[in-house]
Amino acid sequence: MFSYQHHIGDFRRDTASLSDSDAMAYLKLLWLYYDTEEPLPIDSKLLAFKIGSTADSVQLILDAYFQLDNNCYRHKRCDAEISAYKARSVIAKEKANKRWSNAVAMPQHNSSNTGATKNDANREPITDNQIKDIRPSDVSISIWEDFAKHRKAKKAPITETALKNIVTEATKANWKLDDALTEICSRGWTGFKAEWVANKNNESVYDKDGYNKNGISASGRIRWAK
Numbered sequence: 001m002f003s004y005q006h007h008i009g010d011f012r013r014d015t016a017s018l019s020d021s022d023a024m025a026y027l028k029l030l031w032l033y034y035d036t037e038e039p040l041p042i043d044s045k046l047l048a049f050k051i052g053s054t055a056d057s058v059q060l061i062l063d064a065y066f067q068l069d070n071n072c073y074r075h076k077r078c079d080a081e082i083s084a085y086k087a088r089s090v091i092a093k094e095k096a097n098k099r100w101s102n103a104v105a106m107p108q109h110n111s112s113n114t115g116a117t118k119n120d121a122n123r124e125p126i127t128d129n130q131i132k133d134i135r136p137s138d139v140s141i142s143i144w145e146d147f148a149k150h151r152k153a154k155k156a157p158i159t160e161t162a163l164k165n166i167v168t169e170a171t172k173a174n175w176k177l178d179d180a181l182t183e184i185c186s187r188g189w190t191g192f193k194a195e196w197v198a199n200k201n202n203e204s205v206y207d208k209d210g211y212n213k214n215g216i217s218a219s220g221r222i223r224w225a226k
Helices: 008-014 020-036 044-051 055-065 076-105 118-122 128-133 141-153 160-172 177-187 194-203
Strands: 067-069 072-074
Touching: 020 044, 020 055, 020 076, 044 055, 072 076, 141 177, 160 177, 160 194
Parallel strands: none
Antiparallel strands: 067 072
């Protein structure tokens, strides 16, 4: 989970009997629970090592605030928050998939060299949360995050139409979408055109002797004219 609701009043009341160090240990155990979205293991020594506390303090906190369930410790409030978070994520994912399907189904428009159309400027930009949700499955998380930051720095919001144009041009160039987004970031573009990488595609094609059309081998050797 990226975040959770922390009710300060409830926490202060529930931890009134704890020392400052034990209250911090309890808070760190909650953070660990939310971060992993999993119940805590029964190994108090391991947990103490992870949060920088002592095994005795951790065990007291587990016994007081958590419930032993088979081979783990559960926390009712954490389980409720995580369950609600996952439910919201499923709904957001379904909405994002619907938006993405609609974007792909839209007719192609002529675009400028920025990869956006005139209609694109009138469309509502996709929010940060929606940007995370609409990441195509064939694009790695790191590349997608770099692309989102790049577009934001260029003051070019990611819209359905702009993203669809990039997908279309990448397919036309026979490029993977991962590679197209990487090329956009490295060259400082905001969009992508198949014609922009046509020469690059040709340079990567080698004949039977190992030379491209410019007479250069993959190792950089130049073929002498016959």
